[in-house]
Amino acid sequence: MTRVFVFTNHKGGVGKSTSATNLAYGISALLRQMNAPNCHVLLIDTDQQRHATLVTTGSNNYDHARSLYAVVMAERRLAAQTLMDSIIPSQWDEYLHVLPASKSLEQAERELSGVAGAPYRLAEPLSKVASQYAAVVIDTHPSFSLMTEMALLAATDAIVPAEPRYLETVGLLSVIEKIAEIRDGWRHPNLRISGLLVTKMDRRIRGHRHLLDELSTHPQLGKLLLGVIPANEAVSYAHSQHQSLFGYDPKATASQAYARVAATLSRLISRDRI
Ligand SMILES: Nc1ncnc2c1ncn2[C@@H]1O[C@H](COP(=O)(O)OP(=O)(O)OP(=O)(O)O)[C@@H](O)[C@H]1O
Numbered sequence: 001m002t003r004v005f006v007f008t009n010h011k012g013g014v015g016k017s018t019s020a021t022n023l024a025y026g027i028s029a030l031l032r033q034m035n036a037p038n039c040h041v042l043l044i045d046t047d048q049q050r051h052a053t054l055v056t057t058g059s060n061n062y063d064h065a066r067s068l069y070a071v072v073m074a075e076r077r078l079a080a081q082t083l084m085d086s087i088i089p090s091q092w093d094e095y096l097h098v099l100p101a102s103k104s105l106e107q108a109e110r111e112l113s114g115v116a117g118a119p120y121r122l123a124e125p126l127s128k129v130a131s132q133y134a135a136v137v138i139d140t141h142p143s144f145s146l147m148t149e150m151a152l153l154a155a156t157d158a159i160v161p162a163e164p165r166y167l168e169t170v171g172l173l174s175v176i177e178k179i180a181e182i183r184d185g186w187r188h189p190n191l192r193i194s195g196l197l198v199t200k201m202d203r204r205i206r207g208h209r210h211l212l213d214e215l216s217t218h219p220q221l222g223k224l225l226l227g228v229i230p231a232n233e234a235v236s237y238a239h240s241q242h243q244s245l246f247g248y249d250p251k252a253t254a255s256q257a258y259a260r261v262a263a264t265l266s267r268l269i270s271r272d273r274i
């Protein structure tokens with residue numbers, strides 16, 4: 001079964017899109033280095049802000065008929081084909097493909113609210129095409145909206161990026177509870193909470209060091225710590241040039257930290273395939 005990693009946190013600006021896009025690219029690059037038989041990775045943008053779409057494809061102006069909107073609004077029997085037809089290449093790498101978001105996703109949420117089976121409108125078509133990819137990575141909006149529910153129900157692994165600030169980490173337990181609620185409430189037992197990713201870590205700040213220590217030794221959260229990404233200005237330069245961090249500066253501290261996380265995720269993927 002293809003692993004589907006969803007990056008989620010209802011807090012805004014914590015590095016969901018940065019992590020989803022760069023790890024999607026990083027996983028594909030590492031699988032290639034490992035000579036894996038399939039190195040294609042699909043990035044799905046479920047956020048109407050379309051940041052992941054913009055940085056990976058250079059545009060955020062996709063026709064809604066060729067975007068995630070079309071997939072979730074399609075007739076059930078046509079949804080998988082619509083998904084395949086809406087995938088576009090990224091500018092970052094020929095092995096990284098993108099299912100773009102469009103502004104109309106907000107409208108889709110309104111149109112689908114209360115429609116029976118609506119939360120499965122991504123999971124169902126994706127389950128029919130996911131095997132063509134080595135991994136799928138989903139970026140989400142900073143809320144537990146219908147679209148985020150769809151993303152979680154389509155996923156096998158939830159990863160929660162968070163900044164090392166007091167209220168952010170206090171909120172982590174509630175994010176994890178919410179994911180568990182979706183897993184249990186919607187009978188999606190395959191959804192694992194696979195990790196916490198501490199982002200924008202500045203070791204010069206005592207409060208950051210203190211919170212990282214607390215998190216690492218926390219009985220529940222400590223076991224989930226997947227990686228620590230330093231605050232690094234290369235991230236915003238890479239964004240502004242619509243480049244991956246690895247393409248912009250592979251030696252930047254954030255690139256190296258993301259490479260380590262990508263290696264962990266790639267190992268999970270190749271272990272599944274043995
Ligand atoms: N490691 C980092 N170092 C410095 N800046 C970063 C880092 N990670 C992300 N940023 C910056 O923080 C801002 C938010 O990042 P990003 O868009 O990835 O967060 P998000 O959680 O997807 O936000 P939203 O909730 O709005 O979707 C961006 O301006 C980005 O350039």
Ligand SMILES: [Mg+2]
Binds near residue numbers: 017018047052139140
């Ligand atoms: Mg985002």
